[in-house]
Amino acid sequence: MSAAAALPARRPSFRRRLWSVRHARFLETLYAGFERCLIAAAPLMRAIGYDRLERPVAWTERKIKGALFDCQMCGDCVLSSTGMSCPMNCPKGLRNGPCGGVRMDGNCEIRPSMPCVWVKAYEGSRMMRHGERIATRLPPVDHRLKGRSSWLAVVRRASEAETGA
Numbered sequence: 001m002s003a004a005a006a007l008p009a010r011r012p013s014f015r016r017r018l019w020s021v022r023h024a025r026f027l028e029t030l031y032a033g034f035e036r037c038l039i040a041a042a043p044l045m046r047a048i049g050y051d052r053l054e055r056p057v058a059w060t061e062r063k064i065k066g067a068l069f070d071c072q073m074c075g076d077c078v079l080s081s082t083g084m085s086c087p088m089n090c091p092k093g094l095r096n097g098p099c100g101g102v103r104m105d106g107n108c109e110i111r112p113s114m115p116c117v118w119v120k121a122y123e124g125s126r127m128m129r130h131g132e133r134i135a136t137r138l139p140p141v142d143h144r145l146k147g148r149s150s151w152l153a154v155v156r157r158a159s160e161a162e163t164g165a
């Protein structure tokens with residue numbers, strides 16, 4: 001059976017994830033512009049209060065990244081290092097994959113109908129301007145950040161680096 005024929009049997013979210021990987025370069029460029037806007041808005045966000053913004057920004061992030069990447073809101077986004085394939089969708093939860101169980105067809109050992117998150121991550125990274133980041137060792141998930149906005153965390157970090165506040 002061809003890969004195209006197998007596609008309808010997959011969950012629709014797989015298709016969204018595959019679209020994001022196929023458009024990794026476009027999404028990388030889009031995010032770079034978005035991040036610049038976020039950081040430019042840091043003084044305003046600081047004035048409003050990060051704590052006050054947490055819920056609405058996290059809600060928005062969940063909606064947008066959930067639709068594009070099946071985002072699980074880990075709170076520390078690494079998509080820029082993983083070819084726009086969210087590693088939190090790996091059934092083994094690997095942040096520095098792949099495991100040794102990838103099937104011959106490139107699918108997951110645990111969920112045979114699902115393309116391996118890390119195979120896709122590598123494919124996506126080959127299209128990105130900074131695809132070499134996939135070789136960078138990622139820190140483990142910090143479960144205290146679960147559900148929090150990683151966008152806001154980026155703004156906070158940039159703001160702290162600039163002003164120390």
Ligand code: SF4
Nearest residue numbers: 071072073074077086
């Ligand atoms: S790495 Fe974390 S924040 Fe980024 S898409 Fe995956 S779950 Fe969401």
